[in-house]
Amino acid sequence: MNAIDRAREPGVLRAVFDGLGSGVFAADSEGRIIAANPRAVQIVARPVEEMLGRDMHDLLHRNADGSPFPRERCRTVAVLAGGRPAEGSDEFLLRGDGTTVPIIWAAAPLRLEGEPDGVVFVFHDFSVRKAAEEQTEAHLAALESLTARLTLVSEISSVLISSLDISQVLRRLGRLLVPELADWTAVDVYTGQSGELRRLAVHSEDDPVTARALEGPLPPLPEFSGSLLARALRGSGPVVLDADELEHGPGTPLDTAHRRMFERLGGRSAVVVPLLGRRQVFGVLTAARGKDSPEYGDDEAMVLDDIGRRAGLAMDNARLFDQQRHVAETMQRQLLTPLPQTDHLRMAARYRPAQAAAEIGGDWYDAFLLADGSTTMVIGDVVGHDLQAAAHMAEVRNMLRALAWDRQEPPSLIMRRLDEAMTNTSDAPMATVVFARIEGTEGGPWWLHWVNAGHPPPLLVTHDGRTRYLERSHGPLLGMSSTLNLGTSWPDAREQLPPRSTVLFYTDGLVESRTRPIDTGMDLLCRHAAALARRDVEDFCDELLERMDPRGDDVALLALRLPPYGAGAEGDDTPPPRGRAHSPAAHNRSAPGAEALGADDVFTDAPRGDDRTHPSRGDDRPSS
Template sequence: MPELVLLRAVFDHLGTGVYATDTSGRITAANARAGQITGRPAEQALGQDLHDLLCRAEDGTVLPAEQCRIHTATRAVLASGRPAEGSEEFFLRDDGTLVPVLWAATALHVEGQTAGAVLVFRDFSTRRAAQQETAAYLAALEELTARLSLIAEISEVLVSTLETGEVLRRTSRLLVPGLADWAAVDLFRADTEELERVAIHTRDDADAAAGLEGPLPPLPEPSGSHLVRVLRGIQPVLLDPDILARETDSPLATTHQDLFDQLGGHSAVVVPLYSRGKVFGSLTVGRTAGSPPYTDAEVTVLADIGRRAGLVVDNAQLFAQQRHVAEAMQRQLLTPLPHVDPLGIAARYRPAQAVAEVGGDWYDAFVLPGGVTALVIGDVVGHDLPAAAHMAELRNMLRALAWDRRGPPSLIMEHLDDAMTHTSGAPIATAFLAHVEGSEGGPWRLRWTNAGHPPPLLITEDGAHYLQDDPDPPLGMGDTLGMELHRHDGTDPLPPGSTLLLYTDGLVEDRARPIDIGMARLRLQATALAHRGVEDFCDELLERIDPDGDDVALLALRMPPAGVGAAHGAAPPRVQHA
């Protein structure tokens, strides 16, 4: 009949494989597509038990019927009439290979009776391969993301401080357990071949690392040790159990082997910490039982971390060298203080902790003709060599003008401003100049002028207060404003035993708080320390306030007790220079 011919054509040319089975599971019909998928012509499949002929485990072994989803699903379909489907089963092809199939089973009814089942299936290999490829890609992407996140986190730690030991300790902690069960860092001391183990971190047992940090034996020459090879070159070394089992050939190699003896490890990587071709130390990471061996990709990541750490060590050492040079240069630009009996004078200079540059902060004290002591504190704009040079220039100009011009501080400051404007390329600067005036034994007074500088602090028995007055504009502003500036003087008594503190803004300014808070804190701390000797006063004040955002210069004057220095026919105050 035409209808049967049509149905047969559909059955034969359907794009999916079709098997019909009887109630016992034997194949009673198969279309052409089924033969193409399984590699078995219909005549070869007819009469065969579908499960025994085709169903296999993923590894190709015979699959018990009770464990076969197609078999159990077909039985359930025959019993309940409800269809079933699946996608994780495999058919055995005629050539012995396996093909994953996507399938669906329904009951076959003939004249109201269940005559068997129909299994429709498709070759799932292409789709399955795509899924596996996607899963593998996602897994690789997740691993890459994790590695990049770790590198980013380590990079953030590496630039967080210039304290090398702390940076390397924090880095070793980040590596465990992400890339290691334990990590150790060996570092050369600056500009020497003296090695020290500065950091070690373990996953579980911190006590196992006890005693492993500290100085290490000298670098042998020659040596076949993997650690020495890393310290003599810039290539990472991957250690497997065979390499780890080799006997050591030097005391340094023995101390490195101690890591594995105490912490364990079947796989390890040693990478250099290097920059600009110079090796500063090494990073050793190890994996113990239960962790997989290191892969080439992980070695590459660790080598990159070692390179980044080496760059940080290099920068820290360069910073320390530059800082040392900068401090030495800055201190050479500052003059020694005179000893003026019975006055006590002390000064301190502290460079900024975050930069290795000379700056424009300065202090000065000298005795003028007639025995008057001049005190100066100043700050030239900038934190570089030109600022330091301009600072020295202004200091010398001020000294010369103060000695030559017999007048009040305001007049000297006006001459300095005029000279700075017309003969110097110095930028804007602030300065405070004071004369300590009085007869021997007192009373004493301070005559001063302020060119835009923070006000001095005077501490007496009655408390502490700033010598507040509307300060004159900073030096160098007259030319900017296009006008001649007239400066004025202030006068304040200096009671017996009082302390006068001159300072630069780095002592009270902080990005984290307003300057008012800094000045209140300075007054509180200075008042608490006023009973100390003037040298201890300066040291303790810096320690308590601990400025680190900018250069700081201090100049402290301690007045003698009442009557000290008074004598009949006494000579002018004795002046000595340190």
């Protein structure tokens, strides 16, 4: 017998039918089951005797939940009607135990000799693969949720380090948590008084008016309270509050205030986490969900606890920075100089620290009276923006003061001696300085005698708004010539100052920044100074800083305003300016000599410097 004949034997065909790894049903033209192989019996968990003669669709075809599947939508029934094969993967069969099993299937017409066409239905148990797909989908959903939370934590971390205004940061934190992790949030912080609390921020997108109304002072934390809220406020870790705890918790005033917030905003579940710094608790963050949202799980409580710790560390850093800033500012103001008011001359000074630094650096100004009666004005900048730079600044300033007082010499010689002193007696790095003497007699005219060591040139602003930089007398930075044995010098310059004009000394932070080249900044300075030429010298400095808006570096300003010609001269009864000039120096400091003469009369009657080297006064007096 050949292979073809053997294949047609009923025994062979039966062996194939029974041994096939897929389930097989055969049905007649009415859809009644006429045969089922062992794998089909195994998958649907029904005895073959129970299934033979039964309508295959009515007996087995179901929805996933076990409910009947509409016959008119059954694609296997359609094979009987249309005679064309079909296949699918989103179908379920009813097992003998009442459960359903997902299948992947194919159906084709069954042609039996002498009978109408039936249908053969071949299928596989798809439950293992279905479970794997569902598990993969669950893993993907969990991964997406984790990614979303990591993104949220990353965004919150960015917010927490974006500003030192901690009130603003905590308000933004509460907003970021809604709706990802909460329906509404609240932040309660200690005020600094023992146990006193304040509800700093409440955020609810559904009821913002009520949320804002709930902000304000809170009852203090009871000393012996053991409530969950008190535990969080003492830093014992996150606590989860359910509806029962919210409704029947302790009756302390603080717990009652917390419960009232839930009553007004609606809440069934909440997590309260401490804002925990390195050594202290700053308050608590409450994240709550309403009745239509799921209760908090352990993983969400852990995320919120991590956010609370990050916020606490941010508050800790802001507090430490504020303390450092206060110390630095106090030191800086002790280093800055109170200004003398000499006769009818007016001076004003300003100091603005770098925004990113601890409010201290190497920029300084100085002004004091010399033994010969002339007034000095100094603007300088030592390399650096820290406490060491400030210490070097004080060192250089004091050396210059001592040299200027002790040596009645031209500014150029004073500068050369200062360069040598820095090189041989100090570890101060390079510095730029303008050192100037204001010379002249009472009533004018006035002369500026100055030297410039690598510093931006002073700006002369006339009363009618003309401006020009005093660019003569420009020499090298201090700390370079002696160190490198360059043998360079600093030339003197002298210029007569028009009455009612302003001379502005400044540091480079006023005109230069990362976003603005120095040439552009100097052009802007001329334009703004010209527009402010007739303002009072105090307003002149304030408005100039406002308009220039320096960023990224320390800025020191020192402005001199000349009086009208003849003011204070013999026969003129115009009173000189009274009181102190405004300056950034500490309020408990006074200008040199104030203790002897009285703070309001410092140098008012002081003589002017020796003007024998000046041109004749007769023809050179400028008009007022």
